[in-house]
Amino acid sequence: MPGHFITFEGGEGAGKSTQIARLKVYLESLGKPVLVTREPGGSPGAEKIRALLLSGEVKDLGPRGEAMLFAAARADHIDTTIKPALERGAWVLCDRYADSTRVYQGEAGVDTDYLKLLETAAVAGVRPELTVLIDIPADIGLKRVARRSQTDDSGGPDRFEGEALNVHERRRRLFIDLAREEAFRFAVVDGTKDPEYVATAIRKAVSDRFASELNIADDIHAATRKGTR
Numbered sequence: 001m002p003g004h005f006i007t008f009e010g011g012e013g014a015g016k017s018t019q020i021a022r023l024k025v026y027l028e029s030l031g032k033p034v035l036v037t038r039e040p041g042g043s044p045g046a047e048k049i050r051a052l053l054l055s056g057e058v059k060d061l062g063p064r065g066e067a068m069l070f071a072a073a074r075a076d077h078i079d080t081t082i083k084p085a086l087e088r089g090a091w092v093l094c095d096r097y098a099d100s101t102r103v104y105q106g107e108a109g110v111d112t113d114y115l116k117l118l119e120t121a122a123v124a125g126v127r128p129e130l131t132v133l134i135d136i137p138a139d140i141g142l143k144r145v146a147r148r149s150q151t152d153d154s155g156g157p158d159r160f161e162g163e164a165l166n167v168h169e170r171r172r173r174l175f176i177d178l179a180r181e182e183a184f185r186f187a188v189v190d191g192t193k194d195p196e197y198v199a200t201a202i203r204k205a206v207s208d209r210f211a212s213e214l215n216i217a218d219d220i221h222a223a224t225r226k227g228t229r
């Protein structure tokens with residue numbers, strides 16, 4: 001496909017939305033068409049499933065049932081939003097994708113082979129060229145979530161944000177393990193740094209992966225070196 005697909009992963013409060021917005025502005029400044037989307041959600045059908053999942057209304061289905069709902073939402077998201085955008089040449093930036101299902105439902109005990117089967121059926125070959133993992137200790141991320149819920153209209157932590165600290169720490173370790181296993185597509189960024197440092201690190205990862213399309217790698221490397229002195 002003529003477009004490019006970049007996903008963002010990480011625990012709660014990692015700052016994915018902030019950094020996706022920054023990368024969008026950056027790519028658009030280079031003349032690239034950008035679509036920002038999210039999971040679960042990103043299409044009318046998937047947004048309906050998102051509301052059920054994050055509200056906790058379907059928690060009684062158990063982790064396997066939730067995994068099936070995530071897969072159904074993902075399939076609709078891909079068919080309705082992601083594939084058409086890639087086909088018209090857009091850079092698609094997605095807040096969470098199949099890796100989150102591997103980690104969240106995997107941590108909850110769903111069999112790995114079962115998750116892989118669902119993933120294969122749902123993504124239909126549409127996989128990210130680059131996955132940015134914003135890594136942050138769970139306690140720091142949850143504090144950010146708590147502060148955010150005091151100033152927005154989210155109504156407080158959702159079904160997954162509200163789980164125990166040790167659960168979030170296990171998810172963090174699973175994300176890191178996955179990034180090591182599939183290092184060919186992952187860029188791991190320290191989410192405890194200030195937002196500008198994180199944004200620069202992400203731009204470097206993008207320029208490294210898509211150097212021929214962007215032709216700006218030298219400038220990003222220079223900016224990164226300057227920022228770490």
